[in-house]
Amino acid sequence: MSDSTKVFICKGCGIGESLNLDKLKEIAEKEFSAQTMICEQLCNESNLIRDCLVKGTNKVLIAACSQRNKTSNFQFENTIVERVNLREGVIWSHSSGDDMQGMAEDYLRMGMASLKNKSPPSQLELGKSKDILVIGGGITGMTAAIEIAKAGYGVFLVEMEDKLGGKLNSFRSILPVQYPYRDMVNANKFLQEKIKDVTSREKIRVMTSSTVKDISGQPGAFKVTVNSSGGELNLNVGAVVVATGWTQYDASKITKLKYGKSPKIMTNMELESYLSKKKSEINSPECPRTFAFVLCAGQRDPENIPYCSSVCCLTSLKEALMIRERIKESKVYIFYKDIRALG
Template sequence: MSLGVYVCSGCGIGEVIDVEKLAAKFNAKLHPFLCSSEGIELIGRDISEGVDKVVIAACSPRVNTDVFRFEGVVVERVNLREGVAWSHEANEETQALAEDYIRMGIAKAEKTELPEGEEKVVSRTILVVGGGIAGITAAIEAAELGYEVILVEKRPYLGGRVVQMYKYFPKLCPPYCGLEINLRRLKENRRIAVFTNAEVESISGEPGNFEVSIRINPRFVTDACTACGECVKACPAERPNEFNYGMDKTKAIYLPHEMAFPMKYV
């Protein structure tokens, strides 16, 4: 193990803390602006020469995260700016506080080891639950990025609540305007498998490798349905029209709405 400690004197740190005393105490390298290209080069040069654990005593670890990112080494940030210099007056107690912060940073760096990487084969199939406008959009955009997509909707049609609206804000146009385009994109994309009248029964596994069981409820209409409408003429029974919030009735066999996807009776 080779440890490198670096103290920054910029942003008012050197006006409150005796940074030269700190550097001498911890055998650290002092720089006026560690986040500058020269400061980063200083740390990078030491890493190339064998330093594998870096303690940076400067600003809060909540800032300059990308700047102080060095691959393959342990990096520990010590907050001297917000935690000490900007919140305390210059005195012996503040100096001691800065020293304690650095001691803690060094101890943490010494006991920290980089995690060993583990390669796993992950699934490139995405499950989208819910076939409303948000679900349709997510499925299309994921498929257009090259992923296989399974879209599951519990109703016998896609579109969700939006498709049941007469008009919607702000353009006050019917939902079919945007829905027609998205359904065409959905139908033309071979990477998307759509299951309506279906529900997720169980999910097991882990991120990147889930196993999902889907229950497909019967439509009681064969896949050979062409939506010709002849079955409606022959059906005597009626039922409340769920699509129209029960305000009228449909036959027991029905097409959910005029742009139903899939275009099949239920």
């Protein structure tokens, strides 16, 4: 084995007391012609290894603990590192004696043989791109695009609909987004300000009525094919942000709540659309004045969704306030397990 290989054997964690490390050193030096050092505690001596690397070592064998431990301590640039597990694999799992020593010697030989046949990978030069693709032009995608542009990178923002905004286009108001977090925010005003911020930035290219057809490559060098109204476009990007939105749970699966049996049984999103109508429409004599919210509908339920969505409590509280504000003499009841007002 070439002089560029070095072996480091650790005495820590009982390895030095349980094994004949001088014998292991002899095997590495005589059988494999490798320069070998026995160290008190390698996890505290990684700088010692770095000093050896400066002097030309490009292959290192660490005979110590499991490769699952101290991984970052034993990662060195342009260096092949082989780990031989003397702690968990030998002294912690076998009784002392000749068999344990023999196993340690075999592990060392196997590690050296493995290291001997390894060589550094040849560097592959790829044309890297600093542009970033954001898929989805809703509030999440737009926010991501703005922050990326602020950092100085170019953005391709792809949205399948003919306008930005996603589901926010269906909202009348949204929860407070700024201190002191007391007043509801006009959703349309908030959305238009966000769209203006996106479209006014030179580093953001907005592509509506477009879909991503194909992505290939690797981080730093992705090739993307986009189908747009103007034809097929080929893009080179370094990273991809997927912000494709969310899908409302199918309320008809919650059979006990009878969704779909009456137009007066609706989801939060349907209620949002209802409350966005003109006041005269939702205050006519035939319109309801009493509303009940059933929270955790289909959530925290092993038969449907076992987790909490973290949004329905606050959304229902917001819509309850909208009802009281927009419908005269209205009453609102909220049935809940817990009110989880996150944020």
